[in-house]
Amino acid sequence: MPGTASIKQPEFSRDEILALSQRVLESKTFAHSASLRQALEFIVRNGLANPSEPIKEFGIATEVFGRRGDFDPKSDNIVRVQMHRLREKLDDFYLKDGREERIRIVIPRGQYNPEYVRNTADAERTPRDSAPAHGISAVKPTRLDARWIAIAALVLCNLILVGSLLRRQSQVAQPLARFPSSLSSLWQPFLSAGSQPLIVFANPAFLADERGNLYRYDPPGIVSMPTGTRVQSLNDQNGLASGRTSTAPYYYFDSYTGSGELVGAVKIARFLTAHGGPFLVERSRIASYEEIKSHNVIFLGGVKEDRILRQLPLAQELEFRPPPPGQYPMGSYIQDMNPPTGRPASYHFQLDPATGAIQVEYALISLLPNVSKGHYLLDLGGLTTLGTQAAADFVTSERDMAQIENMRKSRTAGRPRSRFFQALLEVRVRDGVPLDARCLLVRELNQLDAW
Numbered sequence: 190m191p192g193t194a195s196i197k198q199p200e201f202s203r204d205e206i207l208a209l210s211q212r213v214l215e216s217k218t219f220a221h222s223a224s225l226r227q228a229l230e231f232i233v234r235n236g237l238a239n240p241s242e243p244i245k246e247f248g249i250a251t252e253v254f255g256r257r258g259d260f261d262p263k264s265d266n267i268v269r270v271q272m273h274r275l276r277e278k279l280d281d282f283y284l285k286d287g288r289e290e291r292i293r294i295v296i297p298r299g300q301y302n303p304e305y306v307r308n309t310a311d312a313e314r315t316p317r318d319s320a321p322a323h324g325i326s327a328v329k330p331t332r333l334d335a336r337w338i339a340i341a342a343l344v345l346c347n348l349i350l351v352g353s354l355l356r357r358q359s360q361v362a363q364p365l366a367r368f369p370s371s372l373s374s375l376w377q378p379f380l381s382a383g384s385q386p387l388i389v390f391a392n393p394a395f396l397a398d399e400r401g402n403l404y405r406y407d408p409p410g411i412v413s414m415p416t417g418t419r420v421q422s423l424n425d426q427n428g429l430a431s432g433r434t435s436t437a438p439y440y441y442f443d444s445y446t447g448s449g450e451l452v453g454a455v456k457i458a459r460f461l462t463a464h465g466g467p468f469l470v471e472r473s474r475i476a477s478y479e480e481i482k483s484h485n486v487i488f489l490g491g492v493k494e495d496r497i498l499r500q501l502p503l504a505q506e507l508e509f510r511p512p513p514p515g516q517y518p519m520g521s522y523i524q525d526m527n528p529p530t531g532r533p534a535s536y537h538f539q540l541d542p543a544t545g546a547i548q549v550e551y552a553l554i555s556l557l558p559n560v561s562k563g564h565y566l567l568d569l570g571g572l573t574t575l576g577t578q579a580a581a582d583f584v585t586s587e588r589d590m591a592q593i594e595n596m597r598k599s600r601t602a603g604r605p606r607s608r609f610f611q612a613l614l615e616v617r618v619r620d621g622v623p624l625d626a627r628c629l630l631v632r633e634l635n636q637l638d639a640w
Contacts, residue, residue, distance in 0.1 A: 213229065218278060232249070244302050268301075279294055292306070372585075375593075376584075389472070390450040392472045484559075485565045552614040576616050606633065608637075
């Protein structure tokens with residue numbers, strides 16, 4: 190149980206520990222992680238002030254992450270998620286900025302009190318959290334569980350592969366000055382000096398019943414839960430399609446991401462690496478608002494897959510719309526808020542009349558202002574995962590982006606061009622594979638220039 194483990198007394202002085210923590214907080218590793226800096230400062234100072242008292246999850250939630258007095262760790266795992274990220278961030282610090290530090294800060298699994306050990310070359314990395322948190326039921330070891338474990342393992346292997354690709358840095362980078370003009374207007378903010386963009390790929394949450402059926406699960410107020418958490422009710426009017434029934438319990442499953450988001454993330458990462466741009470990667474289910482506002486962000490998956498993106502107050506001219514209640518979930522569409530004369534007001538799938546397979550789908554490329562001034566947000570999303578993949582391919586292609594650049598030039602001839610725009614893509618699909626995409630229209634978002 191976090192917070193109840195025995196407390197190891199430090200062998201270093203209070204002044205040494207405080208000086209170290211200050212260097213950690215001011216390091217480049219923690220430069221864009223304000224919430225993690227606050228969490229580290231809180232546990233260091235409280236651990237030193239009351240070394241015999243375990244630091245409680247409730248105290249971190251209310252004092253650091255702004256939760257109210259009715260905070261319930263059984264339904265809100267903000268502390269466990271953020272402390273897991275803090276352990277990883279500390280490991281990164283000692284691999285980079287803190288290689289020469291004499292003291293190593295360790296937060297052992299199962300407690301929140303930091304310990305201080307000698308930082309040697311063979312010092313072990315902080316153990317990763319793996320056990321379910323206290324008070325949350327784990328999935329029973331049935332044959333169903335074995336299948337889900339196999340699926341989760343496959344997904345985890347994919348994510349590990351993505352991570353290894355995403356963190357590589359190219360030895361030969363193409364300077365931004367030699368960038369093709371069709372690419373520079375989109376990518377300049379993400380590759381400028383000092384920028385470290387954040388790639389966020391969608392991973393929607395599901396509930397699984399004991400028969401193996403999956404239901405989309407995205408109720409308001411839930412940040413994340415450990416995979417396998419028992420849930421007694423769907424608590425979501427749209428969780429079950431019309432006429433379908435299922436009985437509790439359900440099990441929370443958030444280790445899924447679409448194939449298009451996966452391929453798109455690798456495509457974007459390789460592109461950034463080839464042009465010398467360092468970057469960060471996060472899945473949308475645990476990306477924090479603090480991270481989003483502190484970086485230039487590239488979303489893969491679109492607003493319908495990402496709750497944080499849906500909450501950003503950004504007026505757009507082309508918007509994703511969900512299907513009407515009770516309709517087949519693939520009935521999502523894109524709405525044009527100001528359609529020109531002779532152009533449709535909405536864009537829906539085109540299906541094969543014989544098989545019902547998707548033949549044509551649509552995607553949006555949206556370059557928008559982030560919530561913090563001076564930061565940008567690039568959203569690449571399709572009606573399905575195939576459209577997301579096509580959008581990622583499109584924005585990294587000099588030839589394809591020339592379509593958008595030429596359309597923007599013709600629309601803004603003699604007038605100032607906005608920093609922000611949206612582009613609608615039509616994607617031709619065959620046998621579940623996006624073959625090619627073309628840009629149907631581009632909208633300048635001049636109203637956002639003052640953001």
